[in-house]
Amino acid sequence: MSLLSIQNLSLSIYGVDILRDVTLSVEEGEIVAITGESGSGKSITALASMQLLPKGTQTRGRVMFRGQDLTQQDEASLCALRGNDIGMVFQEPMTALNPVQTIGAQVAETIRIHDRSVSRAAAEIRAAETLTRVGLPQDRFPLGRYPHELSGGQRQRVVIAMAIALQPRLLIADEPTTALDVTTQAQILDLLKNLARADGMGLMMITHDLAVVADMADRIVVMREGEVVEEGETTHLLRHMNHPYTKMLFAASGHQVNLPEVTAQPPLLEVTHVSRDYRLPRKTLFGPAGHFRAVDDVSFTIHRGERLGLVGESGCGKSTLTRALLGLERVQAGTITLDGAPVFSGNAPNLAVRRKMQVVFQDPFGSFNPRHRVDRLVTEPFHLLPDPPTGADRTRAIDAALTAVGLAPADARKYIHEFSGGQRQRIAIARALIIRPELILFDEAVSALDVSVRAQILDLLADLCGTYDLTYLFISHDLSVVRTVTDRVLVMQAGKIVEEGPTEQTFENPQHPYTRSLIDAAPVLPEIHAAE
Amino acid sequence: MVRYTFKRLLSLLLSLAVASLVIFAVIEVAPGDPASFMLGMNAQPETLAALRTELGLDASKGARYLSWVGGMLTGDFGTSYTYRTPVIGMVADRLWVSLPLALYALALSTIVAFPAGLFAASRRGQAGDIGVMGATQLGVAIPNFWFAMMLVLIFAINLRWFAAGGFVGWDKGFWAGMHALTLPAVALALPQAAILARVMRSSLLDVLGEDFMRTARAKGLTERQALWRHGLRNALIPVLTIIGLQFSFLLAGSIIIEQVFYLPGLGRLVFQSISARDLIVVESVVMLLVFSVIVVNFLVDLAYAAVDPRLRSRT
Numbered sequence: 001m002s003l004l005s006i007q008n009l010s011l012s013i014y015g016v017d018i019l020r021d022v023t024l025s026v027e028e029g030e031i032v033a034i035t036g037e038s039g040s041g042k043s044i045t046a047l048a049s050m051q052l053l054p055k056g057t058q059t060r061g062r063v064m065f066r067g068q069d070l071t072q073q074d075e076a077s078l079c080a081l082r083g084n085d086i087g088m089v090f091q092e093p094m095t096a097l098n099p100v101q102t103i104g105a106q107v108a109e110t111i112r113i114h115d116r117s118v119s120r121a122a123a124e125i126r127a128a129e130t131l132t133r134v135g136l137p138q139d140r141f142p143l144g145r146y147p148h149e150l151s152g153g154q155r156q157r158v159v160i161a162m163a164i165a166l167q168p169r170l171l172i173a174d175e176p177t178t179a180l181d182v183t184t185q186a187q188i189l190d191l192l193k194n195l196a197r198a199d200g201m202g203l204m205m206i207t208h209d210l211a212v213v214a215d216m217a218d219r220i221v222v223m224r225e226g227e228v229v230e231e232g233e234t235t236h237l238l239r240h241m242n243h244p245y246t247k248m249l250f251a252a253s254g255h256q257v258n259l260p261e262v263t264a265q266p267p268l269l270e271v272t273h274v275s276r277d278y279r280l281p282r283k284t285l286f287g288p289a290g291h292f293r294a295v296d297d298v299s300f301t302i303h304r305g306e307r308l309g310l311v312g313e314s315g316c317g318k319s320t321l322t323r324a325l326l327g328l329e330r331v332q333a334g335t336i337t338l339d340g341a342p343v344f345s346g347n348a349p350n351l352a353v354r355r356k357m358q359v360v361f362q363d364p365f366g367s368f369n370p371r372h373r374v375d376r377l378v379t380e381p382f383h384l385l386p387d388p389p390t391g392a393d394r395t396r397a398i399d400a401a402l403t404a405v406g407l408a409p410a411d412a413r414k415y416i417h418e419f420s421g422g423q424r425q426r427i428a429i430a431r432a433l434i435i436r437p438e439l440i441l442f443d444e445a446v447s448a449l450d451v452s453v454r455a456q457i458l459d460l461l462a463d464l465c466g467t468y469d470l471t472y473l474f475i476s477h478d479l480s481v482v483r484t485v486t487d488r489v490l491v492m493q494a495g496k497i498v499e500e501g502p503t504e505q506t507f508e509n510p511q512h513p514y515t516r517s518l519i520d521a522a523p524v525l526p527e528i529h530a531a532e
Numbered sequence: 533m534v535r536y537t538f539k540r541l542l543s544l545l546l547s548l549a550v551a552s553l554v555i556f557a558v559i560e561v562a563p564g565d566p567a568s569f570m571l572g573m574n575a576q577p578e579t580l581a582a583l584r585t586e587l588g589l590d591a592s593k594g595a596r597y598l599s600w601v602g603g604m605l606t607g608d609f610g611t612s613y614t615y616r617t618p619v620i621g622m623v624a625d626r627l628w629v630s631l632p633l634a635l636y637a638l639a640l641s642t643i644v645a646f647p648a649g650l651f652a653a654s655r656r657g658q659a660g661d662i663g664v665m666g667a668t669q670l671g672v673a674i675p676n677f678w679f680a681m682m683l684v685l686i687f688a689i690n691l692r693w694f695a696a697g698g699f700v701g702w703d704k705g706f707w708a709g710m711h712a713l714t715l716p717a718v719a720l721a722l723p724q725a726a727i728l729a730r731v732m733r734s735s736l737l738d739v740l741g742e743d744f745m746r747t748a749r750a751k752g753l754t755e756r757q758a759l760w761r762h763g764l765r766n767a768l769i770p771v772l773t774i775i776g777l778q779f780s781f782l783l784a785g786s787i788i789i790e791q792v793f794y795l796p797g798l799g800r801l802v803f804q805s806i807s808a809r810d811l812i813v814v815e816s817v818v819m820l821l822v823f824s825v826i827v828v829n830f831l832v833d834l835a836y837a838a839v840d841p842r843l844r845s846r847t
Contacts, residue, residue, distance in 0.1 A: 052749055075754065083752030090750075095743040098762045100840055109761070110751045146841045162751060 001067055003028045003202040004049060004170055009061035011044060011226075013054055018044050019226045021061070026170060026202040031193065033205040033217035033234075037249070037450035038421075041226040042206045046174045049204065050086055051078050066169065084114045087163030089192075091175035093156035097147040103158045104143020107131060110165045130161045134191060152314075153184035160191065167199050174206045181313035181477065186521040189216060208450065210253045211480075211523035214238060222246045238526055248452060254525045255455035256484045257462035265304035268471055269325070269439055274298045274334035276320050294320040296495035297334070302439065302473060307465065309486030309503060310475045311518065317495040318475050322443050325473070327354060338439065355384035358432035362444035364424035368416040375412035378402070378431045385435060401430040404467070406460060422453030426460065433468065440472040446481060454481070461485055479522050483507050491515045533844050536837050544830045551822045552604075556597050559815050565589070570613055570809045583613070587812075600815075609816040614808045619816045622801065627820075629699055629713075630790075630798040634782035636710065636717040641725035642775065648725070649732025649771075654759060656737060664729065671726025680719035680792040687715060697794035716793045720786055724778045731774045735767040742766070768839050776832035780825040 002025040011019040019041045026032045034042045047053055048063055051070050063070040065086065070078065082088075090096045098106060107127035112118055118126075128138050134157040147155055156176060163171060173192060177185035193216060196203040207213055213220055214234065221231040222245065230243040241247050275297055280290035295317045302308050312318050323329050325336060327349035336343045338353045358381060361367045368377055375398050382388035389397055399409040405426040416424060425445065432440050442461075446454045458481065464470055476482050482489060482503070489506050491499040491514065499512040510516045560566055567583040568575060588596060603610060609619035652664040688696035694715050702709045739745065740763060748758040787799030798817060805813035837843045 050750060052746065079752050079754050081752070082750055088747075088750040090743060090747060092743050096747045098744040098748070098766065099842060100765050101762070102841075109748075109753075113752050113757070148842045159747065162747070 002026065002064070003030075003066060004204070005062075005064040006045070006049065007062040007064060009045075009048060009059065009063060011041075011048060011053070011057060011059045013058075014056040017226060019048070022223075022226070022228055024221050024228060024231060026204050028169065028202055029196070029200040030218050031196055031203045031205060031216055032219045032221060033207060033213040034221045034223060035207055035210060035213050035249070036223035037208060037452060039225065040223040042223050043174055045223070046088070046172045046204065046206050049170075049172055050082055050088055052082070052088075080114065083110050083163075083168070084166050085168050086170045086172065087166070087168040089156070089159050089163050089171065089173040089176045091178050093152050093159055093179060096159050097155055099147055102144050102146055103131070103136075103141070103150070103161075104128070104145075107158065107161050107165055108143075110162050114166060126165065127161070130165045131158070134158075134161045134164070134195075135187075136161070151184075153180055153188060156180065156184075156188055157191070160188075160195070164195055164199070164201075168201065170202045170204065171196060172204045172206070175208070176205070177212065178207070178209070182479070182518060183313065183521040185212075186523070189523075192216075209523065210250055210451070211525045214526050215523045222249065250525070252451040252455040254480070255451075255458060257458050259307060259462055259485065259487065260466045262303075262305040262307075262487065265306070267301045268304045268306075268339060269302040269473075270335075270337050270340075271301070271325070272299050272335050274321075274324060274331050274336060276317075276324050276329065277332045294495055295324065295331075298492075298495075298497050299334070300490055300497060300500065302471060304438070305469055305471055306488065307470070307486045308473050309482035309489035310473060310492060311477065311479060311482050311489060312492035313477060313518075316492045318492060319443070321492070322359070322441055322475060325441060326357060326359060351384060355381070355435060356438040357441065358435070358437040358439075359441040359443060360425070360428045360432050360445040362447050364421045364428065364448060367428060368424065370416055372416075373412065374402075374414055374416065374427060377416065378412075378427060378434050380431060381435045381437075397434055401434040402427075404433060404464065405430045420453075422449055422456060425449060425453075425457055429457075429460070429464070433464070436468070438471060440470060442472055442474045442476075444476055445474075447476060447478060458485055479507070479519060480525075491518070533837060536844055537834065540830055540833045544826055547826050548823065551826070552601055552819060553597070555815060555818055555822065556600060559811055559818075560593075560596065560600075566811050570811055572809070604816070604819065610812045612805070612810055612813050614805070614810045614813075619813050622813065623798070623817060623820060626796060626798045626801045628702060629796055630783055630786065632709070633713050633717055633720070633786065633795070633797060634779060636713055637720035637724065637782050637786075638775065638779055640717055640721035641728055641778065644721070644725040645728035645732055648729040649736060650759075650764075652729070652733045653736035653740065654756075656740075661733075665733070668726040668729050671722050672730075674722070676719050676723055677788045677792055679722055680716070680789055683715045683719055684792070697792070699795050713795075716786070716789050716795060719789050719792070720782055724782070728771065728774055728778070732767070732771050735770045736763060739763045739767045765839055769836060772832055772835050772839070776828050779828050780821075783824055784821045 005025040007023055009019055009022045010017070022041070022045060024032070024034070034045060036042050044053070048059065051063070051073070053059070059071055065081070070081070073081070097103070104124055104127050107130055108120070108123040111123040111126050112120070124143060128143060131141060131143070132138060136154060136157050141150070141154070147158070150158065171192070176192065177188050180188060189212065192203060192205075195201065205213070205216060217234050219231065219233050220237050222229050222243065224245050230237065230241065230246045237246075241250065274295060275293060276295040277291040277293050280292055298321060310318060310321070324331050325343065327336070327343035330344060338356055341350060341353050343350055343353045378398055378401055379394065388394070398412050402409055402411055407423065407426055407430070416427070419427065428445070446457050449457060462485070474482060474486050486503045488501065489503045490497050491506070491512065493514045499506060499510065499515045506515065507519060510519055567580055567587055567589055571580055571583060584590060588599065591599070607620055609623065611617065612619050612622060615622065648664050648668070652661040655661045684696050687693045695712060698712070700708050700712050736759075740759070745758055745762060748762045749755070753761065784799060784802070786797060787803055789795075790797040790800045798821070802814065802817050805817070
């Protein structure tokens, strides 16, 4: 008898089909990874395993947990099961914890809710033990800490502690490391793996990251649009994948693009000894305010036609540096010039320089005004021009920009909600291209996209490099992407550039220990192409 | 927490100082002579001169401000020109009606609004929710003077459970006083309760969608347990803001209800002294109201910090 066995599960929410005939199982002590792109139904499968489904859900089929069909259980017995026999870890550690309760209280709650006879004090002792077990020792992380006093990785450890406090038989982890930095991700994955092995727990991992899947799982289940398309034991599946979708997923994950060669060109953007300080709140009433140096003495040059990468973990100063480059904020030391002119002059961005720079942001959903049509959205940069094109010229510019990114001129009259995430990111690129900027900043521009869409956008980028002679700075935490779309790379840590060099050489032979730790921590896709 | 309290207290004192300056400037220093304004167009020169001396208008502006503030700090609010009695006594009498009335109304509105908001939020989109929301819509829409008159008509004139107006005074005993304030408090509380219930509901609904509520359910809490243990406290912040605003409004803004029930409250005192051009009383009452608003805001700030640990550590 399997620990968890989902049999022919079909599920619809308010009449919309979400899952179709899903069958999969998790054995005791086994790590099963469910993977697929957004909309594949993998998260709903996880929630169905706990019967924590949204209102309006109708299910057919069975969810058997240790021989009992959970779909037939009443709410009281399900509550007794959740947290006790099945634990769950969620994607967003920043919001998964109650901000107004201490971590000790939240871990102890799992224990007390299932066994009223445990005294408060005894529950706290067990909470402390569990927190120590997940790597939060009491001398550094006492029970009285609040979530906001912890980092993302530490919060995820608290969430894991809550899930495993009662040593459940099954642990479900829904994208547990997607929101975390690579080095933290490696630690959390190790933790989950070790806990599962030590307690003989079944672990159901939901993740879109195939490198993580290949690294962790005993068995892989691939889902697409609510259906299981392929499943199998990991090494076997990696060697003999049958379904075209599985093949496509793995190919897209390791997608490489060929950038056109560049020749030596004059410098375009010159950053010399730039530092950016943020004021900290005063410690004493009349004492001097402290400062936090987010960017510390950074110097680099982007040459015309060059594709430069910038990698580093969250909080390293990448975003602060981006804002400084765009001239959105004053820097405390150093100069930033584009073509010799400062990006920030007087008290404002230098408009003459700003119109030569554009930016593409991460979030394809939040970076557009939903009430404007595409033509208005992509022509936004025109306000930087002294005499923006009008009438037929404007239409021609819009058509050209949309065509360049693979959309149709007819899309100009649509609203942004009519487009998918990948299409939106194309529109964001069209918006950046429309005034033919000399430099584009890509700030985590493909991080929110599914692998297949990401591969298309990277291809688009490579094409545009050929047709537009793009110069760009590509900022990302994703090393594999930076590796393929840049010529040279900067590695940033705690506000400083710690390593700089040609991309391939830096990745092959990192000099700085931090670069090495980043590369080591990043999960790697196994070589599968030979077996195709 | 001590640091936070200290900082809020400092900002309270600063706000008071600024408010007193503004009030003084508007009423006393603004163009026109307070004495001639108070006496009207046809005042005798001798009367005017006497009043100017009495008000101390011959002194410099700085000295007048200091003596006004100094007086208030020592409990001397000056003497009402119209009634010839110390302002402090008049204000204190009125405050003994207005303050209990405001607290009574606030308590009523909170007692009604919390369960109503919780009830509606936990039955989102169902009949119970729609019913509560309809009722609050009505509560916001009904003018409270009309509602007050209906209360009088039903409970005072027809049923004779309450007096139609007036205030017996607290020397008749606590319950007699509360009894007399019941109808006005209900009239005042109705729209406030309606607003508060709506805020409570939407705030709870926001919290219900939070990730940590799902975490709580995954731990094995029932929906109700998750709501009580994790939802409520997180939903309280916007509710506290509204309660703070409502108290300030209830203290000073009950003039219409005071008029309907013929209550000797602060609102009527302000109204009467403005009509009588008794600037000394107006000035003092306005300052008192500003003081109470600022103090209530201070208390609300402390309540925020009690509810949300993130505010405590942020300085």
